[in-house]
Amino acid sequence: MYNPLKVGHLSGKFTTTHPAIDMSWVGDNVVDPPIHAWRDGVVVQSAFEYLGGNVMAILHEVPGADYDYLTRYAHLKSRGKVIKDKVLGDTIIGVGGHTGIRSDGRPMPNHLHFEIWKIPKGYVFTTINGHGADRTKYAVDPQLLMSSNMRGEGFRMVPITLSNTAKAKILAAKLQCRDLPGLASIKFPGYLAQGASYPFYGSVVVDGYKWAELRVNNRIVYAAMADKTTGAAWIEVTDPTKEIIKTVEIIKEVERPIDVFGNLGDLHIVIQRGVK
Secondary structure (H helix, E strand, O other), X not given: OOOOOOOOEEEEOOOOOOOOEEEEOOOOOOOOOEEEOOOOEEEEEXXXXXXXXXXXXXXXXXXXXXXXXXXXXXXXXXXXXXXXXXXXXXXXXXXXXXXXXXXXXXXXXXXXXXXXXXXXXXXXXOOOOOOHHHHHHHEEOHHHHOOOOOEOOOOOOOOOOOOOOEEEEEOOOOEOOEOOOOOOOOEOOOOEOOOOEEEEEEEXXXXXXXEEEEEEOOEEEEEEOEOOOOOOEOEEEOOHHHHOOOOOOOOOOOOOOEEEEEEEOOEEEEEEEOOO
16 A cells, blocks of 8 residues: 655644545645556546546456555546546546635645545445435545555554454464455565564455455455465464453542522521531
């Protein structure tokens, strides 16, 4: 997975009302920054929208899985690809800008609005119009699926805490991870640390191997879980319920004196009750 903006900083976080992150280059001595494809895919939208300005969307197939990814890039100064264009990861697809209209009427600042959707196989995307509910339904935090040196909370070297997440313990001495499940995918340099545990999101079978989906250094990667010939386990997954630590706050009720003041007609009433 590649960072769509090479130089800049995080300017807007992923929330339920803003299912994307914003990346800005204002103050970073950058003019007209190139915008790069997150990973290999096919362009499914290249159009101008009233709010989003110049917008592009790319479908990224995940072989062997029951889902794919879709990325959207908004407020571009210009678009460099058209629908049905095939792009490789890190390919320049446009130029960052500030097109579009803000909902509050204020000028749009220079930034990239970046979305990642995790969609079911066969999902057809045409334009954001009519997909508003789907964006909320399928959008995931891009910070969990990208690695970057960019300044800002949530990127590499900044911990992201997830609760109730299963852990995958590495049993093999030299286990490599890849960008996608399958033997044809790209290997990352180095090995997963033997004995270390990583957040585990699920598994998929490709090329006869069962691949674990892990989060390593705030990036989603895949690693084979066992030797398909001998059956020897390379990864052990723990029960997520055992990872939860519940804190119970015990509140001790203390009876305190109660003073009541009031008026009844011409009478001023004072009632005091002490501790028993």
